[in-house]
Amino acid sequence: MEKNNVEVTFKNNPVTLMGKEIKVGDKAPDFTVLGNALNPVKLSDYKGKVVVLSVFPSIDTGVCATQNRTFNKKASELSDDIAIIGISVDLPFALGRFCGAEGIDKVVTTSDHKDLDFSLKYGFLIEELRLLARGTVVVDKEGIVRHVEYVSEVTNEPDYDAALSVAKELV
Numbered sequence: 001m002e003k004n005n006v007e008v009t010f011k012n013n014p015v016t017l018m019g020k021e022i023k024v025g026d027k028a029p030d031f032t033v034l035g036n037a038l039n040p041v042k043l044s045d046y047k048g049k050v051v052v053l054s055v056f057p058s059i060d061t062g063v064c065a066t067q068n069r070t071f072n073k074k075a076s077e078l079s080d081d082i083a084i085i086g087i088s089v090d091l092p093f094a095l096g097r098f099c100g101a102e103g104i105d106k107v108v109t110t111s112d113h114k115d116l117d118f119s120l121k122y123g124f125l126i127e128e129l130r131l132l133a134r135g136t137v138v139v140d141k142e143g144i145v146r147h148v149e150y151v152s153e154v155t156n157e158p159d160y161d162a163a164l165s166v167a168k169e170l171v
């Protein structure tokens with residue numbers, strides 16, 4: 001597996017990111033993750049839309065729960081031409097339970113647990129923990145990456161406004 005050069009810490013300890021680092025201007029690789037009903041979800045399913053990928057370690061932590069609640073709330077203010085996909089390595093059952101309990105209905109939560117297809121193509125896999133680093137990726141309607149954030153400390157929230165500002169400009 002390829003190591004990524006992005007420097008990220010978890011509770012102030014350096015961790016190793018695996019996979020190819022994604023950069024602004026790259027063609028966004030297609031990937032397949034699992035939806036909450038164990039259905040395959042692909043980036044290419046959203047062709048013609050601006051896609052915000054909201055990447056997080058585990059829905060069962062406070063910061064990750066906040067990240068999903070925040071994106072869900074902000075999604076109600078966005079054009080239908082923008083889709084927000086949450087990605088973690090949580091099991092689809094845990095994601096479904098959380099979304100049902102919290103009323104998350106605007107963010108499509110997905111699991112990369114099975115194949116790590118997204119994680120390795122976008123360089124978000126934390127080798128030491130087999131969890132994902134926190135971050136965001138914005139992909140335009142033509143499939144080009146227009147914004148990337150690998151949050152430098154995994155326990156911090158992403159810059160929601162930066163990602164959504166880019167997304168809104170692309171509609």
